[in-house]
Amino acid sequence: MKKLGTGGGKHRPYNVPLCLCALLLCVLLLQIPLQTYHYSEASSVSVIPGGEIISKILGGVFSGSADLLWLKTDEYLHKGVTEHSHCHILEEAGIGGHTQHKHEHEHKGTEHGHELKHNRLDKLFAKLEYNLKPNITEHLHSKREDELMPWFKLTTTFNPHHVRAYAVGGYWLAFRLGKTEEAIKFLKEGIKNNPDGYQISTQIGIVYFSRLKDYKKAQYYFEKALKSQAEMDEYDKAGILRFLAFSYKFQGHTQKAIDCYKQVLGLFPENKKAVQIIARWEQEKD
Amino acid sequence: MRAAWIIAKNVIEESIRKKEIYVLFILSVAIMAVAAMASFFSLTGLVKYFTELSFLIVTYITVIIAVVVGARQLPTELNSRTIYPLMAKPLKRSEFIIGKWLGTSLISIFCFLVFEGIFIILLLSKGSSVSGILIQGIFLHILQLMLISSIVICLSAFMTNAANVTVSILYFILGHWIGKAISDALDKCGAFLVWMLKSLNYIIPHLDYFDLSKKIVHQWPPVPAWVIITVTIYAVVYISIFLLIGTLKFQRKQL
Numbered sequence: 001m002k003k004l005g006t007g008g009g010k011h012r013p014y015n016v017p018l019c020l021c022a023l024l025l026c027v028l029l030l031q032i033p034l035q036t037y038h039y040s041e042a043s044s045v046s047v048i049p050g051g052e053i054i055s056k057i058l059g060g061v062f063s064g065s066a067d068l069l070w071l072k073t074d075e076y077l078h079k080g081v082t083e084h085s086h087c088h089i090l091e092e093a094g095i096g097g098h099t100q101h102k103h104e105h106e107h108k109g110t111e112h113g114h115e116l117k118h119n120r121l122d123k124l125f126a127k128l129e130y131n132l133k134p135n136i137t138e139h140l141h142s143k144r145e146d147e148l149m150p151w152f153k154l155t156t157t158f159n160p161h162h163v164r165a166y167a168v169g170g171y172w173l174a175f176r177l178g179k180t181e182e183a184i185k186f187l188k189e190g191i192k193n194n195p196d197g198y199q200i201s202t203q204i205g206i207v208y209f210s211r212l213k214d215y216k217k218a219q220y221y222f223e224k225a226l227k228s229q230a231e232m233d234e235y236d237k238a239g240i241l242r243f244l245a246f247s248y249k250f251q252g253h254t255q256k257a258i259d260c261y262k263q264v265l266g267l268f269p270e271n272k273k274a275v276q277i278i279a280r281w282e283q284e285k286d
Numbered sequence: 287m288r289a290a291w292i293i294a295k296n297v298i299e300e301s302i303r304k305k306e307i308y309v310l311f312i313l314s315v316a317i318m319a320v321a322a323m324a325s326f327f328s329l330t331g332l333v334k335y336f337t338e339l340s341f342l343i344v345t346y347i348t349v350i351i352a353v354v355v356g357a358r359q360l361p362t363e364l365n366s367r368t369i370y371p372l373m374a375k376p377l378k379r380s381e382f383i384i385g386k387w388l389g390t391s392l393i394s395i396f397c398f399l400v401f402e403g404i405f406i407i408l409l410l411s412k413g414s415s416v417s418g419i420l421i422q423g424i425f426l427h428i429l430q431l432m433l434i435s436s437i438v439i440c441l442s443a444f445m446t447n448a449a450n451v452t453v454s455i456l457y458f459i460l461g462h463w464i465g466k467a468i469s470d471a472l473d474k475c476g477a478f479l480v481w482m483l484k485s486l487n488y489i490i491p492h493l494d495y496f497d498l499s500k501k502i503v504h505q506w507p508p509v510p511a512w513v514i515i516t517v518t519i520y521a522v523v524y525i526s527i528f529l530l531i532g533t534l535k536f537q538r539k540q541l
Contacts, residue, residue, distance in 0.1 A: 076334065080504035121488070124516075129465065131513045134500050150326045150335040173327060182327040 297389025
């Protein structure tokens, strides 16, 4: 008598492993065109040394973690106070604070046909929360600004395409902590990982311009920023053009500097300061 | 209470015999050591980053210890039938539950104090000092461990080991956000839902009241004494409630 569920065929012990091997081979062969299509050169930057495959599998996790780490910089800057918790706690405790938020809250409450009345127990819990969490927005003491730096580094380690973390981190290193060499190293790493990140090129240009007075290198990075394919608003563009103009001027290339400022004027025709600077440089040239 | 103490001692001895605490100990010390030695842009004396990471690791590891040790107490006794000779002795079921809770709490508190000791040594080596807020934070976390132990022991009278571990860990993770989540939801709800959510807000213990980590990291001054006293009373009330529920359920079990 046949066993139920055996299909009535001959039992071949090697069928299952053979099928599995065939399927795995198919998957491996499919991987080659899929990988070539899916991962561009820019996205193949490894998050951890030698961990390219892991970073591809866990890409979303790393990127999300990087965003959380980026928020930490803001939290550290405000001594542990996050904007949301600050408003909410103050409002709940009825202790000063954000009136606009309070009005919105009241409006929403009445919209649903009821008002959120706070009894004594509510107020006690609110006061507890107020005392247990950081509650007064205060900036980090200037002597402890170095405490922000691990979060910039960790953000870019988890997401090497986090352009803002590179640019802002580079600024803090160079201008707040006086670590110019470290800032340049960090920003160069950012440019390597984000060739089109004009904010990083601009920042490194500013470091060369303001800290090292190396106008030739500054010029190179400002020009690189202007060549970026990334979307750039006119304020950013005008800012870079101004720095580029001064880089030319300090190297003695007054005509090039004037041309740059004319581009600024093209973006903002009402800019009186640009008109004055162009006029002054034209005079100097003559 | 002597009987409860004997039960508690058994829990501690059994936990010391098992290997999981040692694995967690090595793991957390390794993470703390790496965090202490990590260098960023050749900056020295970075205390806040190290405090944040260490306190987070120590908090999670000790809660895991409390949950893992507490969750297996009743199911293991029932499955291995070791509970029958115990119940034949002059031992009240309430004493049995209290003993299990006490043992679980003590082992997790002991681990926490060892970890904190290592953390404080590393902190002092970085040139920092032990602040008042850190002492308060340690005290509140001890209360939190006792509360979580009571929840786990209570749940172990209702569910299996695996289910208990899952529910308790999930509750610990979400427990810190409950107050804020409910508060945010109040704006978007109708009157009945507001009433429901507010009731839920009062019923569920808020674990965020035991968390001073942000104030510790950012070196805030100590919180007022009335806050610590209120949170202590809050913890004692909830611990009593959970132990009572656990005892009542356990008393109804046919053994």
